[in-house]
Amino acid sequence: MCDLAAIINIIGKETARLILGLIGVLIVVVVNALVLTWVERKVSGHMQKRIGPKEVGPYGLIQPFADGLKLLGKELLTPANVDKPLYYLAPVIVFIPVLVSFIVIPFDGFLQVKDINVGILVILAFSSLSVLSILIAGWGSNNKYSLIGATRSVAQNIAYEIPLLLSLLPVAFMANSLSLRDIVEVQRQGWFVWRWQFFAFLIYFIAATAETNRTPFDLPEAESELVAGFHTEYSGMRFALFFLAEYTNIFIASAIATTFFLGGYLGPVLPGIVWFFIKTYFLVFVIMWFRWTFPRVRFDQLLNFSWKILIPVAFANLILTGGILKL
């Protein structure tokens, strides 16, 4: 303990907090991905009246560990004629935005790695980086399916980033801040879903589903057409990194929705962090629920929906909110 205090004295409190926070974030990322793979398979099973994993451990709870071990033990296969630097870089890049986004998410009143006063900008700026990694992976793989998946992903992400931004802006207007913590604290008077921003919430959630490449917007990895899309050629731990990033992205998208519209860590009786995770995982469940309900949209439908419906509605909502606040 004494040593720890000495170390903190040397590097400074703020740095120590940051390092501890990053370690915590890494743990949360991995545990969350493990839990979500299990939940995904269980939910998938029960939505089809099946059982889902049940053999490994009680209720199949050890299954994600078994899968993780399997992926760790697999050979890292590099296909012939890939663009090697890009091919190796993509799974690493995919992880950066994921980790950075976690820093500003307020899990509880004090449980936040760093409260940056442009928090939401950090998340939005870095989450668009994940598109880059998908593009690099698709381009570097020397595989037609990967490339098609990657280009689709880019078009989709460009189209849906705009309504995503436009649906978060009115909330920032109302809260008069870009810091996630302030936005949660403002919601002590009532969640933003019920305070005029219901449509913004809907638009955000639809756009977030598209951003995370989930069904019904999973064209970049449409199994029936593109094998696995951009990560077709990846195996072993490289594939696992994409997988991990995908599930963490779902978590982040749901966490932002919780923070912006559902009052974040606010809630009665239970501690804030529990409320935060309940709300976030409920939204994650809804995304999985989407997966087993909606068929995949066609590509023109996907783009039309964003440009012709989501963006105009989001704009109207933004102008309306701004106007009313000005009055």
Added chain:
Amino acid sequence: MVKDVIIGAISLIKGMGVTIKAFFSPVVTVQYPRETINITPRFRGHTKLVADPEDPEKTSCIVCGMCERNCPSNSIKVEGEKKEGEKKKTLKRYILNFTTCSHCGLCVETCPVDALAFSADYNPADFKKETFYYDLMLEFEKRKKR
């Protein structure tokens, strides 16, 4: 346009209702080796000999050979013997070559005394083909003992 969006949204919500109902309804999976479902009465397994309703110790087979003659794949061999002091022939051996049987049921249909029926034995498996030259008489005796 607006109408389309509203109708679409309603249909999406309806669809989500369907899946959440499925989510909370009980699973239909049967964990096969550990639990089995009841075989339906019309299931066609291999044929089996039925006990005589008057004398459950014996089959009602009269060794007429109708099944043997009607079998389209020549899978049946019936052997009978005439015991002393009895009017009718009694069945000694009933060999069913299950490897060529096509479950057509002509033997069951043509049997004049309804001595044959389908069993519910749905999972016979073995490495040797000789296992499937069933002696239905032996099988009948075994069932009787149980």
